[in-house]
Each structure stands twice: as structure tokens, then as C-alpha cells.
Amino acid sequence: MEAERIGGRTMLRITTLIENSAGEHLALHHEHGLSFFVEKDGRGIVFDTGQSGAFIGNAARLNIDLSAPDYVVLSHGHYDHSGGLKSLADVSGTFGLIVGQGFFREKYGFRNGAQQFLGNDFDEAFLKAKRIGYSFAPEGASEILPGVFVVSGFPRVHDDERINPRFTLRTPDGFEPDAFGDEILLAVATPRGLVVLLGCSHPGLKNMLDAVRERIGLPIHAVLGGTHLVESNEASIDKTIRYLGESGIERIGVSHCTGDSAMSRLKVANANFFHNVTGNSFFIE
Numbered sequence: 457m458e459a460e461r462i463g464g465r466t467m468l469r470i471t472t473l474i475e476n477s478a479g480e481h482l483a484l485h486h487e488h489g490l491s492f493f494v495e496k497d498g499r500g501i502v503f504d505t506g507q508s509g510a511f512i513g514n515a516a517r518l519n520i521d522l523s524a525p526d527y528v529v530l531s532h533g534h535y536d537h538s539g540g541l542k543s544l545a546d547v548s549g550t551f552g553l554i555v556g557q558g559f560f561r562e563k564y565g566f567r568n569g570a571q572q573f574l575g576n577d578f579d580e581a582f583l584k585a586k587r588i589g590y591s592f593a594p595e596g597a598s599e600i601l602p603g604v605f606v607v608s609g610f611p612r613v614h615d616d617e618r619i620n621p622r623f624t625l626r627t628p629d630g631f632e633p634d635a636f637g638d639e640i641l642l643a644v645a646t647p648r649g650l651v652v653l654l655g656c657s658h659p660g661l662k663n664m665l666d667a668v669r670e671r672i673g674l675p676i677h678a679v680l681g682g683t684h685l686v687e688s689n690e691a692s693i694d695k696t697i698r699y700l701g702e703s704g705i706e707r708i709g710v711s712h713c714t715g716d717s718a719m720s721r722l723k724v725a726n727a728n729f730f731h732n733v734t735g736n737s738f739f740i741e
Contacts, residue, residue, distance in 0.1 A: 469495045470738040473511040479735035485510040486734040489536035490712045500525040503642050503653050507536040509543025527552045531655020532639040533559045538576045545586050553590035556638035562626035593640045597671040603645035610659040610667045616692040617660025646740045649677030656682040662699050678707035686715030697725045
């Protein structure tokens with residue numbers, strides 16, 4: 457994999473391989489899901505794999521080689537973030553897989569009077585059979601490559617970012633609320649500050665960004681990914697918009713589970729917002 461350089465300066469490029477919305481490149485497939493490819497200093501990381509293998513075809517159309525990523529990082533164990541892992545394993549060589557604690561627990565969502573399975577379509581036995589090395593991210597910030605951090609374990613500080621009782625975990629005795637202890641994020645250090653990649657932000661966007669600042673000790677320059685504001689009430693959305701406006705974050709490219717209403721309000725309230733869509737590339741020198 458070639459390092460992105462201009463005039464001898466290393467570039468960071470983050471490409472949205474798949475997302476809910478189509479971009480200008482209409483040959484790219486879009487779906488309810490999320491996948492990013494991060495290129496930094498000649499290294500490559502796949503962050504989430506969408507709900508299917510469609511992100512792989514998109515990568516090929518974008519001239520991105522997924523045959524040998526250094527790492528695959530899965531933000532949490534929901535199908536729309538991990539569903540393409542099996543397809544990636546068929547086309548990629550050896551890579552290290554990083555997931556959060558509790559990633560393989562059975563995840564459900566309660567809707568229309570019934571529990572619906574929302575979890576992964578693979579287990580640890582599949583990874584062992586495919587000889588895919590995997591590890592569970594420890595709580596805190598772990599530097600997996602120079603300047604690239606996986607962050608796990610997010611204290612719930614903001615009282616409006618509560619556990620959503622609709623999401624559940626199956627237990628021997630039935631179901632319990634899913635606190636999303638398995639959710640992790642990726643943070644990349646740049647000369648302008650951290651670029652933070654979010655899967656769905658189930659533990660709460662504000663809680664997660666607070667933890668990033670505290671644990672890595674750098675300002676946040678940009679935030680990309682899902683925020684799950686789609687299921688937040690108006691008061692919580694208002695608090696999040698104020699938080700982002702006061703945070704000093706210079707680029708806010710959220711989408712996926714953010715929801716049209718929250719994105720429309722962010723666009724009006726914050727000049728640093730952009731709707732991140734399938735095929736976008738985010739560059740930093």
C-alpha cells in the first residue's frame with residue numbers, strides 16, 4: 457500500500473466505502489450501514505464493514521486495495537457494522553481484528569412487539585477456522601499504529617445520553633438492556649488534532665468525545681460517522697448541537713444513524729457540518 461504524500465508530506469485519507477446515502481459517484485452501492493478505509497503513513501485500517509460485502513466492490517471502483525489491510529476494527533456487534541467481515545475475509549490476506557469486550561454477545565432490538573436479532577453473522581469459531589487473529593480492546597486508549605488509537609469504555613457523564621431500553625442482550629434468563637460496553641471508536645492524530653471515527657455512538661456522542669479528549673490529551677479536529685441521534689428527543693439533540701458548537705471541532709461529517717432531522721438542524725446551526733456520504737474522501741496533510 458502506497459503512502460499518500462504531497463511534496464514529501466504524509467497525508468491522511470479516510471474514505472467512506474459505504475453509508476446509507478449515495479454520493480456523486482452513482483456506480484457505488486449504498487446501504488444502511490457504515491464502512492471507512494483509513495490510510496495513514498502507508499498503513500491501512502478498515503473501520504466497520506457495512507451490512508454486506510458491497511463495500512468491497514465500492515473500494516475497487518475507488519481504486520482502493522483491500523487485499524492486505526493492517527487492521528480491521530469493528531465498532532460494535534450490530535449487523536450493519538460487521539456484516540461484511542466474512543466477505544472481507546474471502547478477499548483479504550492476514551489482518552488483525554479488533555473488537556470491544558462483549559462483541560460476540562447476542563444483540564437484539566425490540567420493535568413492533570417482538571425481539572429482532574441485530575447481531576453478527578459470525579462467531580469466534582469462524583475467526584479461528586479462518587485463522588484470523590483477533591483481540592478485545594482494553595478499556596482506555598490503545599495505540600495500535602503510530603498516532604492511531606482505539607478507544608473503549610465510555611463513562612456515562614451526560615444525563616441525557618441514557619441507555620436505550622429498545623436495544624437488548626439475550627441472557628440465559630431472557631433479555632437485559634444493552635449498555636453497548638462493546639462499542640469502540642478510532643481516533644487518528646494529525647497536526648490539526650484528532651480525527652475521530654464513530655460507528656453508532658450508542659454510549660452517547662458527548663460521552664465518547666469527552667473520553668477521547670481525556671484519554672489521549674489532544675484536541676479533536678474532526679468527527680466522522682454515526683451518532684444515533686435518530687432516536688434522541690428534541691432536548692437531547694439541542695444539547696448535542698450546543699456541545700458541538702462549543703467544542704472547537706472544525707469538521708463534523710456525521711450521517712448513518714444520525715437521522716435527517718438532526719442533520720438538518722446541525723447544518724443550520726453549525727457551519728462546520730457536512731453530510732458524509734458513500735464515496736467521500738477526507739484528506740489531511
